[in-house]
Amino acid sequence: KAGVTQTPRYLIKTRGQQVTLSCSPISGHRSVSWYQQTPGQGLQFLFEYFSETQRNKGNFPGRFSGRQFSNSRSEMNVSTLELGDSALYLCASSSQGGGETQYFGPGTRLLVL
Amino acid sequence: KNEVEQSPQNLTAQEGEFITINCSYSVGISALHWLQQHPGGGIVSLFMLSSGKKKHGRLIATINIQEKHSSLHITASHPRDSAVYICAVRGTGNQFYFGTGTSLTVIP
Numbered sequence: 001k002a003g004v005t006q007t008p009r010y011l012i013k014t015r016g017q018q019v020t021l022s023c024s025p026i027s028g029h030r031s032v033s034w035y036q037q038t039p040g041q042g043l044q045f046l047f048e049y050f051s052e053t054q055r056n057k058g059n060f061p062g063r064f065s066g067r068q069f070s071n072s073r074s075e076m077n078v079s080t081l082e083l084g085d086s087a088l089y090l091c092a093s094s095s096q097g098g099g100e101t102q103y104f105g106p107g108t109r110l111l112v113l
Numbered sequence: 114k115n116e117v118e119q120s121p122q123n124l125t126a127q128e129g130e131f132i133t134i135n136c137s138y139s140v141g142i143s144a145l146h147w148l149q150q151h152p153g154g155g156i157v158s159l160f161m162l163s164s165g166k167k168k169h170g171r172l173i174a175t176i177n178i179q180e181k182h183s184s185l186h187i188t189a190s191h192p193r194d195s196a197v198y199i200c201a202v203r204g205t206g207n208q209f210y211f212g213t214g215t216s217l218t219v220i221p
Binding site (some may be wrong): 037 | 144146148154155156157161192199201206207208209210211212213214
């Protein structure tokens, strides 16, 4: 099976712009989670989707949003970008979500100037 | 206050040494995960634990639910084990909490 794929891999934006990141899970996986990783804060949980429904959300402002499509692919959107949004954004998929093993994508590295 | 604390933050070992990384957490959990992250960012899930002990090759992970503590052991360490090891817990409220990671360098 192909692994989790994320597009784009690298992205440069300026403050105030918005960005959409995409994640394609492993075939058959219905749960997709998103994470932000920065040198200062480490890994932080953004949100989790299962069967097109947001099941859980981390402590991030409303500028961060996401969705999941019927084919389990997921997108996350960040509006009104701030310098502090520069980070590695990782998605991970699993079959059912919950506490089971997650498979991580390579990440999208976002730089906000 | 961090829900997940890892120690040590940095660890340098000689090839062949036995390595232990510790993780303590303060929340109720449904599962604990050990993750490995190599330079460049890719993360691999090593173990998912809810009780007891698991072994995979030279890696062993244990968890003590009562003490809210987990350890990751690497036997006969090798330079290719050099990576950042991250402890993550799935809280009973379904949120994920992460430790700050342990940076391991194994010297040949």
